[in-house]
Amino acid sequence: MISSIIFIILAIASTAFFIYNAKKVRRNIFLGRDVDISGDSSKRLNTMLRVAFGQSKMATRPIPFILHLFVYVGFVLINIEVLEMVVDGLFHTHRVFSFLGSFYNFLIGFFEILAFLVTFGCAVFLIRRNVVHVKRLAMKELSGWPKMDANIILCSEIVLMSALFLMNAADQTLQARGNEHYHTAGSFPISHFIAPLLSGMSDGGLVFIERFCWWLHIFGIFGFLNYLPYSKHFHILLAFPNTYLSNLNPKGKFTNLDSVTDVVKPNFDPSYQPVTDPNNPQRFGAKDVFDLNWKQLLDAYTCTECGRCTSSCPQNITGKTLSPRKIMMDTRDRLVEVGKNIDANKGTFVDDGKSLLGDYITNEEIWACNTCNACVQECPVNIDPLSIITDLRRFLVMEQSTAPTELNGMFSNLENNGAPWQFSPADRANWVNEN
């Protein structure tokens, strides 16, 4: 009875705290400019099912794909068992779904195998990060908290799975002893290897272990849920909306700046009606997170820092400072900082003299970009670092006029000659008569 009450209080408190934090994330995301992402719902649903649910973009790198699949499928399906654990906890039953008979035994056995694969996957991931030092997982932008975050996630999952195994080992030992509460149910292809280690314990000791692991698992799940909004691991939820809201245009199509069109187009088409609000002029491009749109900010919260983008970036490969992953991490870090500022100042942002461009991302980084879309192509959850880089460039060029000198030369050639080089437009068709 007391345990049921504790459980209910815990469930309500952790859900409430999660919603409180998730709402903060939502508020932060919508600090971004509005952008119309609507229509094409069947195409969007298809993209979400294929890319997020079906993990289609992971498959290009087979080893992490398989290991991640273990963890992903295990995480999703083991929740069915957690549902039973919750019911058992609330009503003081034992394996309440065991009336399913042999199908139940199959399920419990299957979940144990999944749990083993999750443990295996996480262990290999830990080795890849901390022992083998896979290049994209050991870059300097990950030092400190991001590395710690990754290790916390992996270790937590191993602890959760271990609790499950130990719980089942104690349970099956009690079942074998004919303990009244622990009636025979389930099959235990993994934990029966652990059970012999417990054979010398008293019934009371076994019940303690079984209950302790149950609570550990329950606490672990609620703890993990509340860790998400603070962690890169939030991707397990945001991957779904983020892929649903994917850019469906060809990757080469960059956004059109309507505010610029409103200035340029009347020169060519006197009947043109401006589309932006002249009373609410917006900065050209982006200097800070407020200048990005909410989808770009959702991208930042969705990023799980896997670094596929950076490992495919031609500039990063050749030793430049540009790293698309760092662009996303910086955007999120700045947004979190802005969010804390708002919280500390009763709901309004007080200028802190800082900005995304300058304090987080340097000009050198963004001027290195080839706009080749390799990062966009690689991202398993359809994040678009290039759109942020482009908006930062727009700010530098159109608001600050601080493009690299050679690019300013290119711009003036374009203006004067209609070509990026210093050639006369009159010579444009000279090739016709040259051999």
Add this chain to the structure above:
Amino acid sequence: MSDTIKVSTMAEMAASGETPEILFWVGCSGSFDDRAKKITRAIVRILNHVNIKFAILGMEESCTGDPAKRAGNEFLFQMQAMQNITTLNNYSIKKIVTGCPHCFNTIKNEYPQLGGQYEVIHHTQLVQELINEGKLKVQGGEFKGKKIVYHDPCYLGRANDVYEAPRDVIKNLDVDLVEMKRSKAKGLCCGAGGAQMFKEAEKGNKEVNVERAEEALAENPDVIAVGCPFCNTMMTDGVKHFNKEDKTKVLDVAELVVKANNL
């Protein structure tokens, strides 16, 4: 190979009341860069060979604005775009073939929103169509059995998902088409895009074009085939960096077709 090519400008055609089947958008590189001008002439030889009635804008063509747009200068881009759209619409242009993936991408994807709606294809797509329709018969000629590696231009490949048209054309030449480790959607940029062509690279430990040329040369090819004048420049420089220019040539897909068939 005949020495002369036949080229009309839109102004000439309009003056004589004619309408071209297709407008050939030459692009700045194809107009002014000495190496790229050869590619432009190769494209024209193919168009002449199959008797397509085409026109160029000539002096009325101006940069699409691609490098300005990628560099963040949206004002300059839209000025260029509006100027070109006005010219194209005045001539009631419906269909455009470009010799450059950057022009292709910009006109196809970024002009419609500013009032320029055209059917736009890249020259490798046009050549593929001509071969498929039986209008252009090709054979391998000097390239028969030669090892050719194709480098995907970012703005044709990833940006617009055109991976097969250039490869299909090359395959029609009876060559040994090989793939680099990073190809198609995973292809590595040549280093020119995003207006990098017009500036020095940031500090690093390697030039992007050297990295890419090294990867292409690892296949030990006779030819590195490209579909973009900027990739051509970058790959040519990369091959020279490794002193392999005698063994490995960098050629546009259009040049392969023209050379193999003496067009």
